[in-house]
Amino acid sequence: xxxxxxxxxxxxxxxxxxxxxxxxxxxxxxxxxxxxxxxxxxxxxxxxxxxxxxxxxxxxxxxxxxxxxxxxxxxxxxxxxxxxxxxxxxxxxxxxxxxxxxxxxxxxxxxxxxxxxxxxxxxxxxxxxxxxxxxxxxxxxxxxxxxxxxxxxxxxxxxxxxxxxxxxxxxxxxxxxxxxxxxxxxxxxxxxxxxxxxxxxxxxxxxxxxxxxxxxxxxxxxxxxxxxxxxxxxxxxxxxxxxxxxxxxxxxxxxxxxxxxxxxxxxxxx
Numbered sequence: 045x046x047x048x049x050x051x052x053x054x055x056x057x058x059x060x061x062x063x064x065x066x067x068x069x070x071x072x073x074x075x076x077x078x079x080x081x082x083x084x085x086x087x088x089x090x091x092x093x094x095x096x097x098x099x100x101x102x103x104x105x106x107x108x109x110x111x112x113x114x115x116x117x118x119x120x121x122x123x124x125x126x127x128x129x130x131x132x133x134x135x136x137x138x139x140x141x142x143x144x145x146x147x148x149x150x151x152x153x154x155x156x157x158x159x160x161x162x163x164x165x166x167x168x169x170x171x172x173x174x175x176x177x178x179x180x181x182x183x184x185x186x187x188x189x190x191x192x193x194x195x196x197x198x199x200x201x202x203x204x205x206x207x208x209x210x211x212x213x214x215x216x217x218x219x220x221x222x223x224x225x226x227x228x229x230x231x232x233x234x235x236x237x238x239x240x241x242x243x244x245x246x247x248x249x250x251x252x253x254x255x256x257x258x259x260x261x262x263x264x265x266x267x268x269x270x271x272x273x274x275x276x277x278x279x280x281x282x283x284x285x286x287x288x289x290x291x292x293x294x295x296x297x298x299x300x301x302x303x304x305x306x307x308x309x310x311x312x313x314x
Contacts, residue, residue: 072096072142074149075167081233082154082161083130084182089153090126092119093140099123104137130155154231159183162222162230169212171240177207179222179230189225194218212237 073094083089091112093099099116101109112125127134132155139150151166163178179190179202192200192207195218200207205224209216214237223229 072140072146072148074101074139074151076138076151076153079165079167080163081152081166082156082164082231084161085131085155085157086129087155088126088128089130090124091138091140091151092122092124093148094122096122096140096142099125099140101125101138101140103134106136109138132157152234154233156231158228158230160222160224160228160230162220162233164220164233164235166233168236168238170238171213172211175209175212175216175235177209177220177222177235179205179207179224181205181224181227183227188227190222193221193223214239 075092075094077090077092091099091101093101097118099113099122101112103109109125109127112127115126115128117124130153135154137150137152139148141147153166159182161180161182163176163180165175169175177192179188179192181188187203188205189201189203190205191198192202205222207222212235217235217237219232219234221230221232
């Protein structure tokens, strides 16, 4: 009967939406630990691949990184792999692909054999956050004065070797580096700032599937009730009754509405 088929379809739509929502929560996203764009030679870096069970990291120039892929581990939201000892040759842009072939965000790191690095976030920071840039000397752990540059222009001299941007904005984006007298100069790395207003749009949209699921569950309950009512008409030999015919077309119309509502949210491969 059409009524039973509609109920089954509603249940399938609910399951598909829940699966789609789960994929959105754990979308393909790459981040690293520690979250900085520069490393000394022989340090270790861990890549976290959110949304996939096997973290197969790719470098733009070298392809798949076998040394990292050999250390794969499962995490609560995906998987991870670690390069235990990085070298200058490991500098580059990294990403991974999810099961559907979609590419994650990319992360750029620079590895130096020198004595100075700039500790700057490798991942984009949100507008309004406080960001600390640290100029680090490999040969000493004590605080050292440092000069900070943005796009080649000296912007700060710090006696502590740290520069704090208390409320970062898009205008703070650019290439940063630092130098320590007698030790040397770091490489340049880009600070990327995301507009907090724009970032709120996709995060709020992730709740939409739950609204649709709730509506579908209510329709499913109504469908079950109508199905019980229609069966009683059928068993009483009133399948040609005007009420039965009206209910039949009402359910068919409901099915059409469900298709139109869900079409933008579900991608089905035939």
